[in-house]
Amino acid sequence: MLEKDLIALSDLTPQELVSILDLADRVKAEPQRYRQSLSGQTLGMIFQKPSTRTRVSFQVGIYQLGGEGLFLSSSDLQLGRGETIADTARVLSRFVDGIMARVFAHSDIEDLARHATVPVINGLTDLLHPCQALADYQTMREQIGDLAGKKIAYIGDATNVYNSLLVGAMKLGMHCAIAAPEGYQPTPALVDRYRAEAVSETQVAAVTDDPFEAVRDAHFVYTDVWTSMGQEEERQARLEALAPYQVSSELMAAAAPGAKFMHCLPAHRGEEVTDEVADGEASIIFDEAENRLHAQKAVMLKLMGRGF
Ligand code: CP
Ligand code: NVA
Numbered sequence: 001m002l003e004k005d006l007i008a009l010s011d012l013t014p015q016e017l018v019s020i021l022d023l024a025d026r027v028k029a030e031p032q033r034y035r036q037s038l039s040g041q042t043l044g045m046i047f048q049k050p051s052t053r054t055r056v057s058f059q060v061g062i063y064q065l066g067g068e069g070l071f072l073s074s075s076d077l078q079l080g081r082g083e084t085i086a087d088t089a090r091v092l093s094r095f096v097d098g099i100m101a102r103v104f105a106h107s108d109i110e111d112l113a114r115h116a117t118v119p120v121i122n123g124l125t126d127l128l129h130p131c132q133a134l135a136d137y138q139t140m141r142e143q144i145g146d147l148a149g150k151k152i153a154y155i156g157d158a159t160n161v162y163n164s165l166l167v168g169a170m171k172l173g174m175h176c177a178i179a180a181p182e183g184y185q186p187t188p189a190l191v192d193r194y195r196a197e198a199v200s201e202t203q204v205a206a207v208t209d210d211p212f213e214a215v216r217d218a219h220f221v222y223t224d225v226w227t228s229m230g231q232e233e234e235r236q237a238r239l240e241a242l243a244p245y246q247v248s249s250e251l252m253a254a255a256a257p258g259a260k261f262m263h264c265l266p267a268h269r270g271e272e273v274t275d276e277v278a279d280g281e282a283s284i285i286f287d288e289a290e291n292r293l294h295a296q297k298a299v300m301l302k303l304m305g306r307g308f
Contacts, residue, residue, distance in 0.1 A: 002302050005113040005120040009130045009164055014171040014199055017137075023308060024138045024291070024298035031064060034297065037305050039066035041097040045123070046088075046112075048074040048103045049229045053265060054123045054131065057292040058100050065297060065305075070096065074103075089115035098304045104230055119303035121296075126160060126230065131299065132264045133164035135291035137172060139284055140220055142291075143260055148173030148200075153218035153255065155179050155211050156245045156272050157238065158186040161224045161264045163194075166205060170197040177206040179214035181241050211245055215255040222262040223247045223272045239271065247273045252282060260284045 002016055009017060027034055043062040047055065059069035074080050079088050089112045092099055098119045103109050106127035113120040122130050140147055152169055154162050158180055166186070169176040178186065185207055195205040208214055215221050226242040227235045252261060261273070261283045269275050278285060301308040 004303070005116075005122075006130060006299050006303060007109055007113055007120065007122045008128050009133055009167045009171065010194070010197060012171070017134075017168065017171050020134060020295070020298050020302060021138050021141060023301060024134065024295040025141075027297045027301070028138075028291070028294040031297075034065055034301065036066040037301055037308075038062065038097075041065075041067035041304055042095070043067060043069045043098045043100055043300065043304075044072055044092050044096040045069055046072045046074055046077070046079070046099065046101040046103070047123075048101075049124070051102055051123070053289055053292050054100075054102060057296055058123065061293050061297045062300060064293075065300060067097070067304075085111045086115040088112070089120075090117075093117040098300065121299060121303065124160060126228075127163060129160045129164045129264070131292065131296055132161055132288075133168040134295040134299065136165060136222075136262060136264070136288055137168050138291045138295050139262070139288045140260075142287065143284065144219060149175075150220075151175040151177065151204075151218045151256070152220045152222055153177045153179070153215040154222045154224075155214060155247055155251070156223045156242055157184045157226050157228070159224045159228050162186065162222075163190065165222065166191070167194045167197055170194055170203060170205065171199060173199050173203060175204040175206075177204070177208065177214040177218065179208050179211040179245060181209055181245065184238075184241060185209075211251055212254050215251055215259070218255045218259055220260050220262050221247060221252060221255050224264055225266070225268050226272050227268075242272070246271065247277050249274065249276050249280070252277055252280075258282075262288060265289055 100121040102123040106125040
């Protein structure tokens, strides 16, 4: 059974992870079957950072399940004027049936979950982006079926998106390589912690500074922005350090034949990826965006529904 909240994929067993992905596939195939599943329920959606996909896919998703979404910008909440996260969690729990939140500090979403009596879903923190990874693994399975033994190569800054992808890969039996320059690589402690979640001894979680080495034999090549939300002041230094890590047609050609290109979006075209790759035949970026809807409907059903 899934716990009360979805804060990190590391909290899920491999079976729970697969069960969310399976439900996401069923929701996508037969959305009408779930039209009343969360009838009359309200999802509060707290945003401390901007969003297009997360906001719209949760709002539409809860609506399609028979419920309603409530957009709560943190600057308009008393949270922005010093009300504590704990009190906000306790108060919202008296009104809504679930809370989705996008926050800066990962400890804030943990606090929210600890003090809320309703389910809390992580809609991105500085550390993790589990809903993105769920949609991404749904998308990868659509492309090649069983993911065990397959390889994902992540190129560029080791972001929240990379962190969630890595732990998901380990739980699904995949290999995961990252290529990033010094200073932008994941800490060895983080990689070790997530590598410990591998389901087979042969799985590789590699870290290199060579993008061509990382993409070798990769079925999926993934990248994210070089300047994540909250890092705007570092933009110039990041542009310079990460320039050799742009995903280009040349880099895609060094991956496994038929390799697909992935990106959580929003993309900064001309920085982490060329237009040619983002708009090319190998790109599955808009399938990933669409699957946010289906994967998150599955998460809401699991946490807020009955018998899923
Ligand atoms: N990928 C993603 O979470 O997009 P938004 O920032 O638009 O929600
Ligand atoms: N790493 C990016 C992901 C955006 C969906 C950020 O945190 O801004």
